[in-house]
Amino acid sequence: MSDEYTKELIKQFIERCRAHSLKITPQRLAIYRELLKLQVHPSADAVYKNMVRDFPTISFDTVNRTLLTFAEIGVVETVESHSGVRRFETDLEPHHHLHCIKCGEIIDFCDSDLDAVEVPKRIEDEFTVIGKRVVIRGICRKCAEKDEDGEKTQPSKGKSQKAMPFAEV
Known part of the structure; x- marks a missing residue:
């Protein structure tokens, strides 16, 4: 920064x-x-x-x-x-998150296709939407590689990274 x-x-x-x-x-x-x-x-x-x-x-x-x-x-x-x-995060710009369920890492990413997803009308009728964010849970590359090497990673409190520009998710 x-x-x-x-x-x-x-x-x-x-x-x-x-x-x-x-x-x-x-x-x-x-x-x-x-x-x-x-x-x-x-x-x-x-x-x-x-x-x-x-x-x-x-x-x-x-x-x-x-x-x-x-x-x-x-x-x-x-x-x-x-x-x-x-x-907590200071990045207030619209973005999405990848959450690793093994190490707890949170990675920011941007994707215009996800940004363009409309909130269904039935939700807007019942709920005042002030923002939207997609959270994708999975296993990060580092943890997947550790698992392939025979190491077992345990879920943790984790860490996080700032924005990774993903063209596709």
């Missing part, structure tokens, strides 16, 4: 916080910067573990509540992993 893009995201973050009367504290700014730096879909626990080095008095509860507040005001989105752990 370029420095200019990071600066723009931080500027937008500050504007959104102010629009919601949320003070820009050093901890909030540091938590948001950590999310940008990680460039994955980290859990609150992963963010906390990285934060505690620079903010030794910060608590897990503070990090978790702050991330949930960020989601409420729309500066991050929550992503549920296959293991049920809530993860």
Whole structure:
């Protein structure tokens, strides 16, 4: 992620916080910067573990509540992993996810065909749609190769990657 893009995201973050009367504290700014730096879909626990080095008095509860507040005001989105752990991401552009059921990795991808899928009218009549995202669950290449080599991989809390441009899925 370029420095200019990071600066723009931080500027937008500050504007959104102010629009919601949320003070820009050093901890909030540091938590948001950590999310940008990680460039994955980290859990609150992963963010906390990285934060505690620079903010030794910060608590897990503070990090978790702050991330949930960020989601409420729309500066991050929550992503549920296959293991049920809530993860967070700063990429608010429309995209889809590949979830590996073995290692827990979440990979972003874009696909215009999936973007074009219309929500059925019967759903729109009963439900106000504010967004749509396709989640494809399966086994990533690394885990499949490990299984071929005779190694057994266990489901885990996992990690995630940023966008992979897939032409086809």
